[in-house]
Amino acid sequence: MDAKHPVRTTEKTLTLVEELMRRGPAGVTELAEGVDMGKSAVHNHLTTLRDHGYVLKTGDRYQLGLKFLEVxxxxxxxxxxxxxxxxxxxxxxxxxxxxxxxxxxxxxxxxxxxxxxxxxxxxxxxxxxxxxxxxxxxxxxxxxxxxxxxxxxxxxxxxxxxxxxxxxxxxxxxxxxxxxxxxxxxxxxxxxxxxxxxxxxxxxxxxxxxxxxxxxxxxxxxxxxxxxxxxxxxxxxxxxxxxxxxxxxxx
Amino acid sequence: MDAKHPVRTTEKTLTLVEELMRRGPAGVTELAEGVDMGKSAVHNHLTTLRDHGYVLKTGDRYQLGLKFLEVxxxxxxxxxxxxxxxxxxxxxxxxxxxxxxxxxxxxxxxxxxxxxxxxxxxxxxxxxxxxxxxxxxxxxxxxxxxxxxxxxxxxxxxxxxxxxxxxxxxxxxxxxxxxxxxxxxxxxxxxxxxxxxxxxxxxxxxxxxxxxxxxxxxxxxxxxxxxxxxxxxxxxxxxxxxxxxxxxxxx
DNA sequence: ATAAGCGTTCTGTGAATCAGAACGGTAGCG
DNA sequence: CGCTACCGTTCTGATTCACAGAACGCTTAT
Structure with missing residues (x-):
């Protein structure tokens, strides 16, 4: 059964995570196109995930981190x-x-x-x-x-x-x-x-x-x-x- | 370095995930107290995570699902x-x-x-x-x-x-x-x-x-x-x- | 019966997400 | 060696939407 009151922001974060899983390391613009969001939004989500260890940044590319394996x-x-x-x-x-x-x-x-x-x-x-x-x-x-x-x-x-x-x-x-x-x-x-x-x-x-x-x-x-x-x-x-x-x- | 513009909603979701990791299966009220959010907010986050496979519900208790292991x-x-x-x-x-x-x-x-x-x-x-x-x-x-x-x-x-x-x-x-x-x-x-x-x-x-x-x-x-x-x-x-x-x- | 607890739903409002524009930096090209 | 194009990042304001709190139905305990 679907949630009656889904948290749309969270859904965007999760979409981004799955996009990162599909693509592997990727840039902000690339991801923004893939998930149909603005660049700034994607950037904000990525840096937030990064602060919590779920995403890593090397150079200008973002990728999923081992926090997922930890959980x-x-x-x-x-x-x-x-x-x-x-x-x-x-x-x-x-x-x-x-x-x-x-x-x-x-x-x-x-x-x-x-x-x-x-x-x-x-x-x-x-x-x-x-x-x-x-x-x-x-x-x-x-x-x-x-x-x-x-x-x-x-x-x-x-x-x-x-x-x-x-x-x-x-x-x-x-x-x-x-x-x-x-x-x-x-x-x-x-x-x-x-x-x-x-x-x-x-x-x-x-x-x-x-x-x-x-x-x-x-x-x-x-x-x-x-x-x-x-x-x-x-x-x-x-x-x-x-x-x-x-x-x-x-x- | 911390994010300049963190997505607060996403941070709440992640806090909830970590609380679930610490506690194992738990109810809405219990979690709401643990992370200092209202019951309705916690409920909305949990059902959203559930729709995407990150959280499971058995009876009245919520727990993290194997989606994390998948990622x-x-x-x-x-x-x-x-x-x-x-x-x-x-x-x-x-x-x-x-x-x-x-x-x-x-x-x-x-x-x-x-x-x-x-x-x-x-x-x-x-x-x-x-x-x-x-x-x-x-x-x-x-x-x-x-x-x-x-x-x-x-x-x-x-x-x-x-x-x-x-x-x-x-x-x-x-x-x-x-x-x-x-x-x-x-x-x-x-x-x-x-x-x-x-x-x-x-x-x-x-x-x-x-x-x-x-x-x-x-x-x-x-x-x-x-x-x-x-x-x-x-x-x-x-x-x-x-x-x-x-x-x-x-x- | 009554009460106390739960998860869930609802609603209005105050907060915060996000599109789009603007910025600085870098790489590619003629 | 400018010029351009594209990148990631920052900023801002309008609109969306997250969420506290109250209310509801349900189960369990007393």
């Missing part, structure tokens, strides 16, 4: 789910040698909380903090499968089901079918849907009251993981990691 | 220094079994970019994004030692030299002496200065034009690292990691 990091650190899961994700990565990931749902989209690279891990362009559609990844499907159906409907309504690649899910029926098989198997698969040649396997983590807290996954190149391994050893490792996290969180 | 993560990911150093820090942690850290200087303070836990690593309360005074850690001293003296003076002026514990550096002379020995040895030591029983060893990473980009460190409990190891094998490993990063960054 974001402190939020993440305060999440019990992250604290408990962190060492398990690391083990998962080290044991499999592949890329292990941790994701939570927030506002209908997925947010990567961390990723840990094993010895042979592929180098994806994911990173802690990255947002992703839930229906396009194994992680997301693992979460959706154990969310109440009403929430899934809400999320579809709010974010749609755009396929990101030819192979990925692109309709309501496909999605609900997929979620059904996730529930049958207990884990979710992404077989080259998001990236050609990449296989992912994701498992949900649930609280003692059966609410989904997030999901765990491993991503590996197809060349290294046969169908047999996928549904055998690898899925077992991922499920086991998810299980350990569940046990540790519920004491 | 912070994207900034970190865009830093070449981080990209190059990340795998080396992980190796350093795995090889030593201890806690390895990566830090950059920003606005006169140190910011942890990442930390990686080896098998036996101590569990400090540091985290990616955490800010720290430069003169109180091995990482910070490694950076300060290779910053131009004028910058060091600026930083002292701006942030002071408060000792955090009885053992830590508390005066200008002590600091400059310490920095001199860092330059002689090539690495910095923190021998229980920040935390009783904890030893850290930090090495600077410099660019091809001899500017400090940041620092690398390993933290370990005193019980596991003798003086001999500290100045022998351990320092060599840390220096070697720093060196590899330098080489990779300068191609």
């Amino acid at each position: 974001g990091g402190s939020i993440r650190k305060s999440m019990e789910f992250y604290q408990v899961a962190e060492p398990e994700i690391k083990s998962l990565a080290d044991e499999t040698g592949e890329l292990a990931n941790l994701l939570v749902e927030e506002q209908g989209t997925g947010v990567y909380l961390m990723r840990s690279k094993g010895e042979d891990a592929v180098d994806l362009d994911t990173y802690a903090g990255l947002r992703t559609n839930l229906h396009t990844t194994a992680l997301g499907k693992a979460v959706l499968a154990y969310l109440p159906e009403s929430r899934v409907e809400e999320i579809i309504e709010r974010h749609g089901i755009e396929p990101e690649t030819p192979r990925s899910i692109g309709s309501r029926e496909e999605l609900f079918d997929a979620l059904e098989s996730v529930r049958e198997r207990g884990y979710a698969i992404d077989d080259g849907e998001r990236l050609e040649g990449l296989r992912c396997i994701g498992a949900p983590v649930k609280s003692s009251s059966d609410e989904v807290l997030g999901a765990v996954s491993v991503s590996a190149p197809m060349s290294r993981v046969s169908d047999e391994e996928l549904h055998g050893e690898l899925s077992e490792r991922v499920l086991s990691a998810a299980n350990v996290i569940e046990l540790n969180i519920n004491y | 912070g993560g994207s900034i970190r990911k865009s830093m070449e220094f981080y990209q190059v150093a990340e795998p080396e820090i992980k190796s350093l942690a795995d090889e030593t079994g201890e806690l390895a850290n990566l830090l950059v200087e920003e606005q006169g303070t140190g910011v942890y970019l990442m930390r990686s836990k080896g098998e036996d690593a101590v569990d400090l309360d540091t985290y990616a994004g955490l800010r720290t005074n430069l003169h109180t850690t091995a990482l910070g001293k490694a950076v300060l030692a290779y910053l131009p003296e004028s910058r060091v003076e600026e930083i002292i002026e701006r942030h002071g030299i408060e000792p955090e514990t009885p053992r830590s550096i508390g005066s200008r002379e002590e600091l400059f002496d310490a920095l001199e020995s860092v330059r002689e040895r090539g690495y910095a030591i923190d021998d229980g200065e920040r935390l009783e029983g904890l030893r850290c060893i930090g090495a600077p990473v410099k660019s091809s034009s001899d500017e400090v980009l940041g620092a690398v460190s390993v933290s370990a409990p005193m019980s596991r690292v003798s003086d001999e190891e500290l100045h022998g094998e351990l320092s060599e490993r840390v220096l070697s990691a720093a060196n590899v990063i330098e080489l990779n960054i300068n191609y």
Whole structure:
């Protein structure tokens, strides 16, 4: 639901922040054109953000500062789910040698909380903090499968089901079918849907009251993981990691 | 330098964000008292932040959302220094079994970019994004030692030299002496200065034009690292990691 | 029942945001 | 070597809009 009385000045500041995130280091005039504000207004907002550490200035260019990482990091650190899961994700990565990931749902989209690279891990362009559609990844499907159906409907309504690649899910029926098989198997698969040649396997983590807290996954190149391994050893490792996290969180 | 024409509304929003960071989930009235604003104003700011994903509402409580991690993560990911150093820090942690850290200087303070836990690593309360005074850690001293003296003076002026514990550096002379020995040895030591029983060893990473980009460190409990190891094998490993990063960054 | 607390909405007014113009500095060009 | 063009910054005044305070509906405690 939208705010009844939004603070327009704050909205301008936030627009500017997002413009800076898109562009990286940029000048005042450039930004002013990008966000459709006057130069003086942009300048005032930037210097204000600078005073508080959110923006840095080098020469005549402004850029976002690590204050955002400070705030974001402190939020993440305060999440019990992250604290408990962190060492398990690391083990998962080290044991499999592949890329292990941790994701939570927030506002209908997925947010990567961390990723840990094993010895042979592929180098994806994911990173802690990255947002992703839930229906396009194994992680997301693992979460959706154990969310109440009403929430899934809400999320579809709010974010749609755009396929990101030819192979990925692109309709309501496909999605609900997929979620059904996730529930049958207990884990979710992404077989080259998001990236050609990449296989992912994701498992949900649930609280003692059966609410989904997030999901765990491993991503590996197809060349290294046969169908047999996928549904055998690898899925077992991922499920086991998810299980350990569940046990540790519920004491 | 402070902004000539600060945007006061934006400052209020930022104050609110910091209050939320301190308190964690909180209600409107509580926050209004904390930041000395009217309830309606606080409410308007919170709902505006919420519309943009920076704040979440659960029940009647507001809290910061992972949007901050999204912005912070994207900034970190865009830093070449981080990209190059990340795998080396992980190796350093795995090889030593201890806690390895990566830090950059920003606005006169140190910011942890990442930390990686080896098998036996101590569990400090540091985290990616955490800010720290430069003169109180091995990482910070490694950076300060290779910053131009004028910058060091600026930083002292701006942030002071408060000792955090009885053992830590508390005066200008002590600091400059310490920095001199860092330059002689090539690495910095923190021998229980920040935390009783904890030893850290930090090495600077410099660019091809001899500017400090940041620092690398390993933290370990005193019980596991003798003086001999500290100045022998351990320092060599840390220096070697720093060196590899330098080489990779300068191609 | 009553009261005390909450989050939210509303309204008028005093404050402050911001467009646009003006300024000083720098870089590019003929 | 002027001349120009563009930059970031400062300034100012008119219009917008942020916000204190009061009122409202709701939940919880007494």
